[in-house]
Amino acid sequence: MLLSPVPMHIPDGFLSVAVSLVLWAISLVAVGYALKRVNADVDERRVPLMGVLAACIFAGQMLNFTVTGGTSGHLMGAALATILLGPWAALLVMTCVVGVQALVFQDGGLLALGANIFNMGVVGVTVSYFASQALRRLFQKVAPDARWTLPVNGFATGWLSILVASLACALQLALSGTSPANVAIPAMAGIHALIGVGEGLITAGALVFLVAARRDLVQPENAAPVVAGKAVWGAGLIIAALLAIASPLASAHPDGLEWVAEQKGFLDGAQASIYDLIPDYVLPGVANESLATILAGIIGLLIVAGAATAVAYARRKRQVIAR
Amino acid sequence: MIHGLDARVKAVLSLGFILMLALLRPGAWPIYILCFALLWAAALLSELGVRFIWTRALLALPFALAALPLLFTVAGPSLIAWNVFGWTVTVTTNGTERLLSIVMKSWLSVQVGVMLVSATPFPQLLAALRALRMPRLLVAIVGLMWRYLFVLSDEALRLLRARAARSGDPDGRRRVGGSVLWRAHVTGGMAGNLFLRAFDRADRIYAAMLARGYDGEIHTLPFPPLTAGDWSLLGIGIGVLGLLGTLSLLW
Numbered sequence: 001m002l003l004s005p006v007p008m009h010i011p012d013g014f015l016s017v018a019v020s021l022v023l024w025a026i027s028l029v030a031v032g033y034a035l036k037r038v039n040a041d042v043d044e045r046r047v048p049l050m051g052v053l054a055a056c057i058f059a060g061q062m063l064n065f066t067v068t069g070g071t072s073g074h075l076m077g078a079a080l081a082t083i084l085l086g087p088w089a090a091l092l093v094m095t096c097v098v099g100v101q102a103l104v105f106q107d108g109g110l111l112a113l114g115a116n117i118f119n120m121g122v123v124g125v126t127v128s129y130f131a132s133q134a135l136r137r138l139f140q141k142v143a144p145d146a147r148w149t150l151p152v153n154g155f156a157t158g159w160l161s162i163l164v165a166s167l168a169c170a171l172q173l174a175l176s177g178t179s180p181a182n183v184a185i186p187a188m189a190g191i192h193a194l195i196g197v198g199e200g201l202i203t204a205g206a207l208v209f210l211v212a213a214r215r216d217l218v219q220p221e222n223a224a225p226v227v228a229g230k231a232v233w234g235a236g237l238i239i240a241a242l243l244a245i246a247s248p249l250a251s252a253h254p255d256g257l258e259w260v261a262e263q264k265g266f267l268d269g270a271q272a273s274i275y276d277l278i279p280d281y282v283l284p285g286v287a288n289e290s291l292a293t294i295l296a297g298i299i300g301l302l303i304v305a306g307a308a309t310a311v312a313y314a315r316r317k318r319q320v321i322a323r
Numbered sequence: 324m325i326h327g328l329d330a331r332v333k334a335v336l337s338l339g340f341i342l343m344l345a346l347l348r349p350g351a352w353p354i355y356i357l358c359f360a361l362l363w364a365a366a367l368l369s370e371l372g373v374r375f376i377w378t379r380a381l382l383a384l385p386f387a388l389a390a391l392p393l394l395f396t397v398a399g400p401s402l403i404a405w406n407v408f409g410w411t412v413t414v415t416t417n418g419t420e421r422l423l424s425i426v427m428k429s430w431l432s433v434q435v436g437v438m439l440v441s442a443t444p445f446p447q448l449l450a451a452l453r454a455l456r457m458p459r460l461l462v463a464i465v466g467l468m469w470r471y472l473f474v475l476s477d478e479a480l481r482l483l484r485a486r487a488a489r490s491g492d493p494d495g496r497r498r499v500g501g502s503v504l505w506r507a508h509v510t511g512g513m514a515g516n517l518f519l520r521a522f523d524r525a526d527r528i529y530a531a532m533l534a535r536g537y538d539g540e541i542h543t544l545p546f547p548p549l550t551a552g553d554w555s556l557l558g559i560g561i562g563v564l565g566l567l568g569t570l571s572l573l574w
Binding site: 010014015016050053064080092100102103173179202203204205207217 | 337341342344346380382383386389427428430431436445448460463464466470474478479482483503504506508511514517518519520522528529532
């Protein structure tokens with residue numbers, strides 16, 4: 001009942017020790033910095049607030065809605081937390097959520113916890129922050145007073161956060177030699193491109209509700225304090241660049257895509273009856289192959305576009321500072 | 324037996340066990356069996372029941388799907404070959420060994436986790452993590468999160484029940500309510516509602532904490548020092564884990 005439905009929590013045994021430890025180190029640094037930042041702008045009432053909100057995100061993952069027979073949309077929460085709390089508090093909240101899921105509910109391993117915090121916390125929050133900020137600025141120029149901008153922003157942010165987090169997860173599995181890159185990346189991206197739609201829709205719905213009920217919480221100056229120092233943009237850029245470079249490289253594995261897609265089509269057919277988390281759309285061999293390829297293409301495009309936008313913003317930021 | 328041990332010792336030994344498992348090379352079957360026996364003994368001593376731990380540890384197994392392609396992609400002598408749609412599909416022995424090792428390691432690691440959590444009260448576990456230098460603020464947040472987890476889960480269940488009462492049961496294969504967008508919108512409203520309730524609850528909790536003398540710092544009782552017995556258990560445990568690790572290199 002309390003288990004997270006997003007199949008992204010890596011158990012122990014699936015990551016190599018090197019990958020686990022490196023990701024632990026990155027997560028520790030990120031969370032440590034977030035702690036410092038949150039500690040600096042406290043307001044000591046932040047402690048109960050963040051504890052309760054972490055519990056809220058955890059409980060929020062129980063909410064679902066039926067899409068079609070058997071499948072349903074769920075919430076992971078990184079995007080919603082980032083939009084409402086700002087990146088640092090959101091990172092702490094997601095860290096607590098993922099940590100308790102691993103510690104108490106065995107949803108994700110202990111040695112792999114660093115990687116899970118990295119995927120759902122660091123990557124999820126960073127992507128959400130950049131996507132929501134970039135879209136907000138874009139919409140302010142294009143349609144400053146339109147009411148549709150906030151839900152659209154929420155949807156795009158939620159979708160992107162799930163997708164990129166799953167890409168990071170697939171990359172780690174590939175780096176550990178657990179899952180070949182040319183299978184793991186298209187498969188994870190394909191599944192999560194659909195799961196992300198649920199996340200995006202719920203995030204958008206939540207924002208619409210909150211604007212109606214408590215507009216003050218969603219106002220950007222209250223909810224997401226602009227903290228885009230150079231360190232933030234730098235970290236975001238590095239992550240975006242790594243993903244942008246690594247995914248296509250890893251996907252272009254010399255074994256050849258068709259061959260593995262063929263294998264995978266066969267595999268999924270054999271597995272479908274015992275493992276129903278993989279929805280029907282990846283089942284048939286040929287349709288799956290083209291779908292996976294197309295999705296991989298779209299995703300690559302999105303990542304490159306995101307990286308480019310981030311670079312543009314970073315440059316503009318620098319110009320502003322220089323002035 | 325296990326429940327009464329110092330939480331710090333249990334946490335360190337569990338983490339060490341999982342690390343050792345991760346370092347084992349694939350295919351070191353005798354070592355896996357020894358680890359299994361060790362865990363079995365611990366499960367018996369804890370009186371949790373072997374079956375309870377085994378079945379709860381199976382939770383992580385579906386993730387093994389991610390490693391399944393290894394059967395076919397790792398080079399090595401072929402074990403079985405099929406002919407599917409004109410393609411020859413070969414399962415290699417090396418691939419099978421890798422996959423089985425990963426699944427074994429994962430299952431054993433989850434068993435360690437289940438043991439640790441089932442035999443240690445969560446507040447003690449948190450205090451142990453604090454003693455192991457986890458930042459104070461993080462411990463405080465996780466502690467509060469744990470305290471309100473079930474309160475907010477109940478809140479979420481109430482929201483789900485309210486929706487079921489008004490727009491039909493979302494589970495099952497029937498399409499109920501309006502379009503997919505409408506259903507998503509309703510669920511989003513529930514998520515926003517849950518957030519709002521949590522936010523207001525946090526305000527009330529803060530006021531209550533202030534009324535009880537909260538000064539921005541969560542005060543807890545200091546941990547008692549480790550006894551000689553704890554130290555020797557820690558030493559023996561780490562020794563056994565080290566021995567298993569080195570044995571796997573020799574095999």
